[in-house]
Amino acid sequence: MPNRAYSRTVGIVIFVMLLALLPFFLSQYSMHMMILVLIYVVIATSWNILVWTHQISLGHAAFFGIGAYTGALIYNAWGLPPYFDMLLGGIFASLGAVIIGIICLRMAPWALAIATLAFAEAMKILVIMLPGLTEGAEGVGIPPLFGSGEAARTPAYYLILLIACLCVLMAHALQRSRFYFAFTAIHDDEEAAGMLGINPVKYKVLAFTLSAFFVGIVGSFYAHYIAYIDPHAAFNIHISVEAQIMPLIGGLYTVAGPVVGAFILTLLGEYLRISFKTGYLIVYGIILVVVIFYLPQGLVGLAEKWFKRK
Amino acid sequence: MALLELQGVTKFFGGLAALKEIDLKVSAGEIVGLLGPNGSGKTTLFNVITGFYPLTCGTILFKGEEITALKPYQICHKGIGRTFQITKQFARLSVLENVMVGTLYGKRKGAGDRNQVRKTSEDILDRVGLGLKKKHRVADLTLEDKKRLELGKALATQPELLLLDEVMAGLNPTEIKELLELLRRIRKEGIALIVVEHVMHAVMKLADRVCVLHHGEKIADAPPSEVARDRRVIESYLGEEFLLASD
Numbered sequence: 001m002p003n004r005a006y007s008r009t010v011g012i013v014i015f016v017m018l019l020a021l022l023p024f025f026l027s028q029y030s031m032h033m034m035i036l037v038l039i040y041v042v043i044a045t046s047w048n049i050l051v052w053t054h055q056i057s058l059g060h061a062a063f064f065g066i067g068a069y070t071g072a073l074i075y076n077a078w079g080l081p082p083y084f085d086m087l088l089g090g091i092f093a094s095l096g097a098v099i100i101g102i103i104c105l106r107m108a109p110w111a112l113a114i115a116t117l118a119f120a121e122a123m124k125i126l127v128i129m130l131p132g133l134t135e136g137a138e139g140v141g142i143p144p145l146f147g148s149g150e151a152a153r154t155p156a157y158y159l160i161l162l163i164a165c166l167c168v169l170m171a172h173a174l175q176r177s178r179f180y181f182a183f184t185a186i187h188d189d190e191e192a193a194g195m196l197g198i199n200p201v202k203y204k205v206l207a208f209t210l211s212a213f214f215v216g217i218v219g220s221f222y223a224h225y226i227a228y229i230d231p232h233a234a235f236n237i238h239i240s241v242e243a244q245i246m247p248l249i250g251g252l253y254t255v256a257g258p259v260v261g262a263f264i265l266t267l268l269g270e271y272l273r274i275s276f277k278t279g280y281l282i283v284y285g286i287i288l289v290v291v292i293f294y295l296p297q298g299l300v301g302l303a304e305k306w307f308k309r310k
Numbered sequence: 311m312a313l314l315e316l317q318g319v320t321k322f323f324g325g326l327a328a329l330k331e332i333d334l335k336v337s338a339g340e341i342v343g344l345l346g347p348n349g350s351g352k353t354t355l356f357n358v359i360t361g362f363y364p365l366t367c368g369t370i371l372f373k374g375e376e377i378t379a380l381k382p383y384q385i386c387h388k389g390i391g392r393t394f395q396i397t398k399q400f401a402r403l404s405v406l407e408n409v410m411v412g413t414l415y416g417k418r419k420g421a422g423d424r425n426q427v428r429k430t431s432e433d434i435l436d437r438v439g440l441g442l443k444k445k446h447r448v449a450d451l452t453l454e455d456k457k458r459l460e461l462g463k464a465l466a467t468q469p470e471l472l473l474l475d476e477v478m479a480g481l482n483p484t485e486i487k488e489l490l491e492l493l494r495r496i497r498k499e500g501i502a503l504i505v506v507e508h509v510m511h512a513v514m515k516l517a518d519r520v521c522v523l524h525h526g527e528k529i530a531d532a533p534p535s536e537v538a539r540d541r542r543v544i545e546s547y548l549g550e551e552f553l554l555a556s557d
Contacts, residue, residue, distance in 0.1 A: 178414050185400050185411045192398035194382035195360060195391070197415035197467055253402070 019161055023154045031153045035225065037266045038157075038164040042218045043239065044246035044258035045164075045171050046211045051252055052183040053207040054190075056109045059100075059116030060243040062123045063093035063212040065234035067219025069127060072140045072229050082145050086220040093216025094209045096123075101208035105201055117240070124235035139230025142223060156225050163221065167214040171255045174210070183207060215243075249291050251298030260299050311374050313338045313502050314359070314390075314471055319368035321351075321358055321526075328354045329526045332368070336471065341493070341503045343517030343534070345510075347547050351526040352506045353395060356473050360392050361385045372471070389417050391469030393460040395476045395506075399448040405459060406444035409434050409466045416467025431466060438462040438492060454485045461492070471502045478509045486512055510548070514538065522547060 022034060043060060050057055067089030074085040096119075104115045127134045134140065145159075146152040174180060182203045185193035190200050223229040246265050251257025268287070272280040295302050312335040321329040329351045336342050344352050357363045359370060361382045370378045372388055380388070400408050409431040422430075435441050438458045443451065451459060457477050464472055474493075478486050490512055497503060507513045513520065513534070520537040522530040524546040530537050537543055 181403070181407065181411045181414055184402050188400040188402055189398040191362065191382070192394065192400070192463075193411070194362075195386055195394075195467075196412040196463060197383050197386040197417070198411070199381070199383045 016161075016165060020158070023157055028150050028153060031157055033267065033270055035153070035157055035160050037263055038160040039218050039222060040242060040246060040262035040266050041164045041259050042160075042167045042214050043243045044250070044262045045167050045255070046214045047243040048247040048252065048254075048258045049171060049174065050207050050211040051247065052180070052187060053204050054109055054187040055204060055207065056113040056244070057116040057208075057211070058113040058240050058244070059118070059120035060211075060215055061235045061237055061239040062100075062116070062120035063096060063215040064219035064222070064239050065120070065123055065127070065231070066093045066096050067216030067221075068223040068229045068234040069134060069140070069219075070216070071220030072142045072223040073134065075142050075224070076140065082224050086217050086224070089220025089223075090213045090217040093212040093219065097208040097212030098205060101205040105204055117237075120235055120237070120240060124231045127231045127235070134231075137231060139228055139233075140223075141228045144227040145221075145224035156221075160218070160221055160225075163214070163217060168255065168259060170210070170214070175255055179203070179206070245288060247298075249288065249295075249298055251300030254298070254300045257298050257300045264299070312336060312371075313340075313373060314504075315371040316359070317369040317371070319355070319358060319370065320366045321354055321363060322366045327526050329358065332523075332526075332528050334521060334528070334531070336502055336504060338470065339497060339500050339502055340519065341497055341505060341517050343513035343520040344504055344506045344523065345508075345513065345520060345537075345543075345547060346523035350523040350547075352523055353475060354526075355523070356392060356475055356504075356506065359385075359473065360390060383415075386415075386467050386469075387417055389468070389470040390473065391416075391464035391467050391471070392473040393457075393464050393475055393477055395479070397456040397460045399456065399459060401448055403448070404444065405440055405446045405448060405451070406431055406435060408448060408459060409462045412463045412466025416469075418468050434462050434466050437465065437495070439488070453480050454489075457481070457489070458492070461496075465496070465501075469501060471504070472496070474503060474505045474507075476506055476508065478507055478512055490516055 023031060026034065043064065047057060047060055070089040070092040071082070071085045074080060074088055075082060100116065100119050104112050107115060128137050130136070144152060146155040182193070182198045185196065185198055186200050186203055194200055219234065223234070242265065246261030247258040248261070249265060250259065250261025269284055272283050276283055314334070314336040316332055316334040319329055319332040320327065332355065344355065346352050354363065358365050361380050361384070365378055368378070369376060372390065375388070377385055377388055400411065403411070406428070410427055413427050413431045413434070432441065432444060435444050438461050440455060440458050440462060443455065448456070448459070461474070461477065478489055481489065486509060493503060493505070493516060505513060505517065517534055520530070520532065520534045521528060522537060522543050524542070529542045529546065530540045532540070538548065
């Protein structure tokens, strides 16, 4: 009889293959939605890594925006291959994370949350105030990544699918590595972790850096995909908020949770927006409150309980 | 050369002197009892040795090397382990995984591959008597087992000196007896212990030397039998009844 880990792996492979087949069935509009879903898979997964070390960020939009602007500006200035400036987007976002990480490390989680929120807003204002470099509030246009027209959407979809898979794989590998022990120990009791030989500063900055890296990459991807970026879209607080609600709904501390949360909330949000033309956010909000209230372990926790019972 | 040597260790919190000019030497394999009324500075002393509080002045040497300004994780790597008065477990990890943290990040960082780390950690759990509970959640442990786990975690870092902060508090006489046995076994392995404890008869039986703190000052440092008769110690901490009871 195949064991649980084996059947889970098979399930995940089938799921990814199904995702890879989607472009053959979906309309252009649905493809766009799936690209957004995968962008949020990366953002939510990255945010969740930070939570493993008991740090809360309300400013992941900052890393998304840094990635987006790095990608757009470098591409326009030097015409480097887009894949290269996506990587640079990730690296610059990580650098931003190291800086804010070192400044804010000793803060309590709630204070860190406020500091990161301020950081994202400050980055937005900085971009607006430096029109010579960033073209200010007008935003930056860049040539679309895979040319224009409908055919461009499929390669973009595969690219973001690849990035999302890499990001989730990274989270999975991290959860099975010795880093996870350090992260969890710091989360549960930082003093005790220190006394067992763990340098909390090092691992908290590491978590921050990793968390920002993939968000920077998708920020850069987004700029190339939409072919235009402006400060309000790139540093949108909505991104920071979704980044934490998705893991919360899906299941904090798990690898699957943020993925499940990203799929459900992105698609649910869009469905509600179409169904309830006015006041859809109220319905969305009510659903969130109910789920958080009744499922503190998230949907993944619910599924695990259900499987155990069987 | 002493394993641990404190020279004029002083710690002020604002204007309040929590520790005043403490000199203390601990040799390898020795058990030193640290006594004193509540608020006399015992836990503060642990906190300055392990780098949680910076010293106001004074020097701390470990194996002849100055460790005064080091951070807790660096002090752990030098070979000092510590348990906390209120046990500090990692709630989301199992009993075995709690110990694995110490094995992975302690003095011999990442000793071997994952199987070796697991094996080493299991051996430690056997030593502290938690071998059968390795898969338990920490929340399901009794107080005694939590104290054993606290010891196991500290042992996993491969210390040469262990600072134990009230490991016996809240335990019943049978449990205390078992724990005393365990501490003696740990000493036999060559690990020195500094034991903060209010369970007097346990310390008197266990310690080679007893050091008494009062208002942050060291008022006695001698073998248990002598300390039990020391006037200042009796007045400030033990009380007349203790003298009568031990006669």
